[in-house]
Amino acid sequence: MYQIERKDKLSQQEQNTIWDGIEAFSQTKVPATGRQELAFVLRDREGLLIGGVIGNYENSGWLWIDSLWVSADLRGQGYGIRLLDKIETEARLHGCEHSHLTSFSYQAVDFYKRQGYRVFGELEDYLPGHSRCWLRKNLV
Numbered sequence: 001m002y003q004i005e006r007k008d009k010l011s012q013q014e015q016n017t018i019w020d021g022i023e024a025f026s027q028t029k030v031p032a033t034g035r036q037e038l039a040f041v042l043r044d045r046e047g048l049l050i051g052g053v054i055g056n057y058e059n060s061g062w063l064w065i066d067s068l069w070v071s072a073d074l075r076g077q078g079y080g081i082r083l084l085d086k087i088e089t090e091a092r093l094h095g096c097e098h099s100h101l102t103s104f105s106y107q108a109v110d111f112y113k114r115q116g117y118r119v120f121g122e123l124e125d126y127l128p129g130h131s132r133c134w135l136r137k138n139l140v
Contacts, residue, residue, distance in 0.1 A: 018101075032086035036094065040071065040086045040107040042079055050074060053083040055091075063091035063102035063139070068108070080108075084115055088139055097140045112137075 007018050010018070019035070026033060042051030051070035057063045065087060070079045088099060099118070103109050104127070109119065112135050121134035 032059070036062075038082060038087055038090055040083055040090075042074075042083060051083060053087045055087055057091045057094055057096050059095065061095060063088065063096045063099040065099060068101075077097045080111060081115065087138075092139050095124050097138065098136060099139055100134065100136045102132060102134050109133050109135070 007014070012076060023033060023035065031101045034055055037054075038055050040052060041049055044050050047060040051074065053065065053068040055063055055067075065084075068080060070083070070085060088096075091099065099117075101112065106127075113119070115137070117135040117137040118131045120136050123132045126132035
């Protein structure tokens with residue numbers, strides 16, 4: 001008998017097993033995705049993490065930006081732009097021609113639009129009064 005277990009957080013091994021299973025199935029339909037993790041972190045002089053960007057890219061030519069964060073006291077000083085530029089530049093070096101991400105209307109949609117992203121999907125009132133937006137950008 002199989003059991004379904006609720007988990008609040010997967011271990012890295014559990015997450016990798018799920019991703020590997022998806023990849024194995026996908027390879028029966030399309031060539032290997034060649035998924036590669038990519039991240040850049042911003043630290044202060046003492047080594048404290050004060051910002052970062054996390055994503056991945058595949059040989060499909062797409063960069064997925066999962067998360068970008070800069071400490072509140074550093075926002076508006078160009079660090080977010082620099083982190084975004086770093087991950088996009090690295091993705092281009094690996095053959096990516098496009099980037100995509102999601103953001104809530106109360107988060108960074110306008111920031112991403114100023115960096116050349118455009119909204120291609122929106123769920124209005126995903127949270128009352130706020131939308132969840134999907135954005136994309138051509139990197140070449």
